[in-house]
Amino acid sequence: MPVPARTCIGCRAVCQAGDLVRLAAAGDRVIVAPGGQSAGRGAWLHPSRDCFFAAVKARAFARAFHRSMTMPAAEEFMAALVAQAAHAARRAVSQSE
Numbered sequence: 001m002p003v004p005a006r007t008c009i010g011c012r013a014v015c016q017a018g019d020l021v022r023l024a025a026a027g028d029r030v031i032v033a034p035g036g037q038s039a040g041r042g043a044w045l046h047p048s049r050d051c052f053f054a055a056v057k058a059r060a061f062a063r064a065f066h067r068s069m070t071m072p073a074a075e076e077f078m079a080a081l082v083a084q085a086a087h088a089a090r091r092a093v094s095q096s097e
């Protein structure tokens with residue numbers, strides 16, 4: 001089954017969805033989509049500080065969600081991104097066993 005290609009809104013690299021973390025909008029706040037799933041409009045980002053700050057600088061979140069977004073604290077957001085990426089990686093490993 002082909003893996004859908006997604007574009008990181010930070011570095012603009014096209015990657016497999018499994019390499020990126022799904023983001024969603026909760027009101028005017030950007031959140032890490034729980035379980036990597038979300039209905040409606042979404043954005044994808046590498047769980048990387050470089051990509052996060054590149055996206056902030058380029059106002060990529062506002063572009064992705066078509067409205068101005070309030071960003072959470074960078075440290076808090078990075079922790080959520082990394083946790084979600086680790087969760088997705090564990091799930092991929094357990095599915096392959």
Ligand SMILES: [Zn+2]
Pocket residue numbers: 008009010011012013045046048051
């Ligand atoms: Zn990236």
